[in-house]
Amino acid sequence: xxxxxxxxxxxxxxxxxxxxxxxxxxxxxxNAKEFDGPVYPVNPSGEGEVYGYEFVASVGDTDADxxxxxxxxxxxxxxxxxxxxxxxxxxxxFAGGFAEAGExxxxxxxxxxxxxxEYDINILGPNTAGHxxxxxxxxxxxxxxxxxxxxxxxxxxxxxxxxGVTATFQLDREGYGTAGxxxxxxxxxxxxxxxxxxxxxxxxxxxxxxxxxGTKEVDATIEAVEAASTPIVALKSGNEMEEFVQAHxxxxxxxxxxxxxxxxxxxxxxxxxxxxxxxxxxxxxxCPQADGPNVGLVTAQAGPGxxxxxxxxxxxxxxxxxxxxxxxxxxDILLGFTYDRNPVDTGRPMPExxxxxDAVGRDDNVDIVLxxxxxxxxxxxPVEELEQLTSDIDKPVVFTVAGPNEALSDDRKRMEDxxxxxxxxxxRGAYAASVLAETxx
Amino acid sequence: xxxxxxxxxxxxxxxxxxxxxxxxxxxxxxNAKEFDGPVYPVNPSGEGEVYGYEFVASVGDTDADxxxxxxxxxxxxxxxxxxxxxxxxxxxxFAGGFAEAGExxxxxxxxxxxxxxEYDINILGPNTAGHxxxxxxxxxxxxxxxxxxxxxxxxxxxxxxxxGVTATFQLDREGYGTAGxxxxxxxxxxxxxxxxxxxxxxxxxxxxxxxxxGTKEVDATIEAVEAASTPIVALKSGNEMEEFVQAHxxxxxxxxxxxxxxxxxxxxxxxxxxxxxxxxxxxxxxCPQADGPNVGLVTAQAGPGxxxxxxxxxxxxxxxxxxxxxxxxxxDILLGFTYDRNPVDTGRPMPExxxxxDAVGRDDNVDIVLxxxxxxxxxxxPVEELEQLTSDIDKPVVFTVAGPNEALSDDRKRMEDxxxxxxxxxxRGAYAASVLAETxx
Numbered sequence: 001x002x003x004x005x006x007x008x009x010x011x012x013x014x015x016x017x018x019x020x021x022x023x024x025x026x027x028x029x030x031n032a033k034e035f036d037g038p039v040y041p042v043n044p045s046g047e048g049e050v051y052g053y054e055f056v057a058s059v060g061d062t063d064a065d066x067x068x069x070x071x072x073x074x075x076x077x078x079x080x081x082x083x084x085x086x087x088x089x090x091x092x093x094f095a096g097g098f099a100e101a102g103e104x105x106x107x108x109x110x111x112x113x114x115x116x117x118e119y120d121i122n123i124l125g126p127n128t129a130g131h132x133x134x135x136x137x138x139x140x141x142x143x144x145x146x147x148x149x150x151x152x153x154x155x156x157x158x159x160x161x162x163x164g165v166t167a168t169f170q171l172d173r174e175g176y177g178t179a180g181x182x183x184x185x186x187x188x189x190x191x192x193x194x195x196x197x198x199x200x201x202x203x204x205x206x207x208x209x210x211x212x213x214g215t216k217e218v219d220a221t222i223e224a225v226e227a228a229s230t231p232i233v234a235l236k237s238g239n240e241m242e243e244f245v246q247a248h249x250x251x252x253x254x255x256x257x258x259x260x261x262x263x264x265x266x267x268x269x270x271x272x273x274x275x276x277x278x279x280x281x282x283x284x285x286x287c288p289q290a291d292g293p294n295v296g297l298v299t300a301q302a303g304p305g306x307x308x309x310x311x312x313x314x315x316x317x318x319x320x321x322x323x324x325x326x327x328x329x330x331x332d333i334l335l336g337f338t339y340d341r342n343p344v345d346t347g348r349p350m351p352e353x354x355x356x357x358d359a360v361g362r363d364d365n366v367d368i369v370l371x372x373x374x375x376x377x378x379x380x381x382p383v384e385e386l387e388q389l390t391s392d393i394d395k396p397v398v399f400t401v402a403g404p405n406e407a408l409s410d411d412r413k414r415m416e417d418x419x420x421x422x423x424x425x426x427x428r429g430a431y432a433a434s435v436l437a438e439t440x441x
Numbered sequence: 442x443x444x445x446x447x448x449x450x451x452x453x454x455x456x457x458x459x460x461x462x463x464x465x466x467x468x469x470x471x472n473a474k475e476f477d478g479p480v481y482p483v484n485p486s487g488e489g490e491v492y493g494y495e496f497v498a499s500v501g502d503t504d505a506d507x508x509x510x511x512x513x514x515x516x517x518x519x520x521x522x523x524x525x526x527x528x529x530x531x532x533x534x535f536a537g538g539f540a541e542a543g544e545x546x547x548x549x550x551x552x553x554x555x556x557x558x559e560y561d562i563n564i565l566g567p568n569t570a571g572h573x574x575x576x577x578x579x580x581x582x583x584x585x586x587x588x589x590x591x592x593x594x595x596x597x598x599x600x601x602x603x604x605g606v607t608a609t610f611q612l613d614r615e616g617y618g619t620a621g622x623x624x625x626x627x628x629x630x631x632x633x634x635x636x637x638x639x640x641x642x643x644x645x646x647x648x649x650x651x652x653x654x655g656t657k658e659v660d661a662t663i664e665a666v667e668a669a670s671t672p673i674v675a676l677k678s679g680n681e682m683e684e685f686v687q688a689h690x691x692x693x694x695x696x697x698x699x700x701x702x703x704x705x706x707x708x709x710x711x712x713x714x715x716x717x718x719x720x721x722x723x724x725x726x727x728c729p730q731a732d733g734p735n736v737g738l739v740t741a742q743a744g745p746g747x748x749x750x751x752x753x754x755x756x757x758x759x760x761x762x763x764x765x766x767x768x769x770x771x772x773d774i775l776l777g778f779t780y781d782r783n784p785v786d787t788g789r790p791m792p793e794x795x796x797x798x799d800a801v802g803r804d805d806n807v808d809i810v811l812x813x814x815x816x817x818x819x820x821x822x823p824v825e826e827l828e829q830l831t832s833d834i835d836k837p838v839v840f841t842v843a844g845p846n847e848a849l850s851d852d853r854k855r856m857e858d859x860x861x862x863x864x865x866x867x868x869r870g871a872y873a874a875s876v877l878a879e880t881x882x
Contacts, residue, residue: 211744306685402611
């Protein structure tokens with residue numbers, strides 16, 4: 001059993017590879033073809049090539065480390081035997097009809113697990129959409145379009161492949177990509193406690209997003225979360241609809257509360273929605289840890305600033321008094337025209353907006369800098385001032401952007417490159433700041 | 442006093458118009474120039490033209506119905522006197538420094554109000570970003586880029602101009618546009634109870650989104666909400682930070698609870714965030730009212746479906762048993778392979794996905810149809826089946842889309858054209874369904 005073969009294989013075989021568009025074995029090849037090492041389409045009745053790779057009759061004719069099993073559930077045990085004999089170290093099993101599908105499926109899964117254990121094969125799944133690691137050009141999934149996913153710094157380990165796929169595409173739409181997506185599915189012998197330590201050690205992964213419906217390995221998972229130094233955000237799903245959940249990934253029925261307290265104690269952030277899961281992961285991946293829960297809020301528009309203050313206040317964040325030095329500096333810049341307490345409101349974007357952020361950011365009472373500004377083309381965002389500020393202080397900066405589409409492009413990207421986390425609605429920015437407050441020392 | 446001159450003027454004057462980029466009077470002209478009727482840039486020291494319109498020395502030389510006052514607060518009373526003499530019926534006052542700014546500002550606002558009352562002028566503001574009505578090409582605002590906002594079916598009335606602007610750009614980024622955005626600011630003599638009845642009667646407005654920090658006209662506002670037949674969604678902000686809120690739009694300090702109960706009783710939906718405000722407005726504008734709170738959930742991916750079921754269950758929505766007839770139809774389509782209760786899970790997108798939605802949508806036990814599907818290019822979304830279904834049943838359909846960027850383009854737009862509300866994350870789709878359940882008969 002080698003997790004290395006799952007996470008960093010030298011060669012891949014696609015068992016059940018097909019030339020026919022729409023077939024699982026074709027969709028999997030369409031993604032696998034991006035791999036830099038050897039890719040073997042395996043099919044005894046395959047002739048010629050698929051995506052430029054010549055068909056191979058048997059996995060025994062390959063040196064594959066990792067196989068993608070594109071065969072029906074019932075055929076899986078035989079295929080795994082062959083893989084075992086061929087020295088394969090890891091297998092992604094897409095098929096359903098295992099432990100999630102009643103007693104017969106449970107028996108089939110036990111059989112698969114026994115074969116895997118006998119031959120030391122790490123199984124991802126069964127009943128999974130697979131995994132992708134864009135920075136290794138490894139796309140072990142049948143999901144169309146996955147080969148276009150860019151590399152990023154958030155890794156996703158999802159019990160539900162569908163949730164993992166949804167999260168991956170959502171990150172991609174927002175321009176972030178992923179450090180890796182792992183659909184664990186039925187977790188035959190690869191569970192959260194196996195994956196978390198690998199992701200924790202992965203230098204590409206700066207935050208780990210977990211989607212959990214339920215696992216028998218709760219204690220080991222919590223230990224893995226506790227041991228990790230990479231920030232972890234978790235979403236516990238399947239708190240209702242028990243029958244439906246069991247029919248999905250064979251999750252044992254476990255109360256949310258059991259996870260909530262233990263995960264929080266272990267240092268994870270519990271998210272309530274897909275967007276929270278990804279936003280919390282993003283802000284923790286982007287920003288340095290906050291030294292405390294004290295938020296300095298600078299806004300160019302009072303109304304959204306008030307909405308954010310409401311949001312943070314409900315979640316127990318603190319808005320400290322600014323120091324006399326900061327207030328004197330703000331008074332010089334703002335001439336007493338607008339509100340110069342904390343939150344600091346400049347009334348409208350202005351050329352001095354960057355100086356206002358700088359003053360608040362350098363205030364010793366402030367641990368977390370939260371900014372709101374509606375983009376105006378003639379001013380842009382204060383990227384240069386922020387570049388200086390972020391190089392001088394080791395505090396997280398969250399910049400909430402608004403405005404026309406262009407507000408979400410170049411300047412925003414430049415701020416992200418500075419290690420500033422950007423979000424596009426008042427509640428998303430405020431949520432990110434609340435996560436920083438929650439995870440502060 | 443004529444609200445018609447505010448909402449549907451025949452001609453506009455921009456007082457303090459300027460050729461200098463970045464000046465308020467230039468930004469306002471940049472938007473006002475889109476108007477189809479006469480636009481008069483007024484400035485006694487103006488020479489030549491600005492944006493192709495010839496300067497006029499005085500508002501008295503124009504037949505303007507509506508003026509945009511781009512002058513400092515202190516100059517506003519004199520300008521309004523002139524406007525009154527010239528027969529102007531409505532004025533947008535952008536300047537701050539009025540009731541939000543202490544005693545002197547309060548005195549100034551009283552003076553402005555008295556003049557407005559004397560001459561029957563409707564004041565929008567002071568201390569506002571103005572208003573826009575794209576379908577009339579009326580852009581009475583200084584906000585750069587506002588002239589590109591498209592026409593839509595949601596009207597926004599925001600106490601904070603900044604919130605109104607944020608909401609407008611957010612709608613625009615999502616491709617929806619607005620039926621009108623009204624920044625009420627300090628509400629000198631035009632308050633929520635004046636605007637709501639106008640929006641209620643506007644045939645372009647299918648939902649009204651309110652942002653309220655606080656108004657002395659609470660009772661009249663609640664009466665207006667109750668009298669309206671157009672769906673209304675409200676976000677009450679400024680529950681904390683009292684001093685900051687007063688310094689913003691001179692809102693009286695009023696507890697959230699006072700609004701929450703009264704607005705809910707009056708038939709409004711209370712939203713907790715910008716995205717909820719706009720999503721609730723969107724689903725109510727798009728969809729027919731639900732006959733009850735019974736949700737039929739069809740998902741092509743179990744995991745996100747479970748997340749949505751969790752969300753809805755917490756908010757008291759109901760997942761009814763499907764009729765025997767529906768289950769027999771589903772059994773024919775799905776062959777018992779996946780979960781055919783409610784939620785119905787097809788396991789993956791499939792050519793028959795539209796038939797599954799059709800079966801659930803026609804079920805007599807189902808009031809609200811909620812769908813989740815990750816886009817696959819080879820299948821697309823089941824637009825044709827949905828076209829037939831939505832023409833046969835008078836039930837709301839919410840379609841939650843996921844996938845690569847293309848998932849959010851053509852097919853999604855075609856579904857919106859059918860009166861289906863689409864959302865791009867599990868929690869947004871589930872929230873929309875919860876709003877339909879809450880507002881069902």
